Amino acid sequence: MMEERLDGERGQFRLQDLRDRVSAAVAGGMAARRAAALFGVSLADISRALIRRRLTGSAAPSANRGHKPRTLTPAQQAALRAHVVATPGIALAQAQAWRLEAQGVRLGTIAS
Numbered sequence: 001m002m003e004e005r006l007d008g009e010r011g012q013f014r015l016q017d018l019r020d021r022v023s024a025a026v027a028g029g030m031a032a033r034r035a036a037a038l039f040g041v042s043l044a045d046i047s048r049a050l051i052r053r054r055l056t057g058s059a060a061p062s063a064n065r066g067h068k069p070r071t072l073t074p075a076q077q078a079a080l081r082a083h084v085v086a087t088p089g090i091a092l093a094q095a096q097a098w099r100l101e102a103q104g105v106r107l108g109t110i111a112s
Helices: 016-027 032-039 043-056 074-086 092-103
Strands: none
Touching: 016 032, 016 043, 032 043, 074 092
């Protein structure tokens, strides 16, 4: 029964039905701790779902799930790749400067 409701070891919500039932229980007056124990989810999951519902009107996770869209178009990626291949030993800062000058696109690093 539990595998059907939970996703992985952390107890994250997997089913929209479960999100809705938990949100409805808490909105109906049930304490979040009691709902967490009853539905087998964490308080953090309930808190995130309630915040999401308050902000968006739905407890469902966003379709993006935190994914940042690509900055470069496929043509820009191809041009950058060609430039890097044509310039052996190019440093990241040099590739970033070239990209900014050539296409007006500022490239960051993985951490930025």
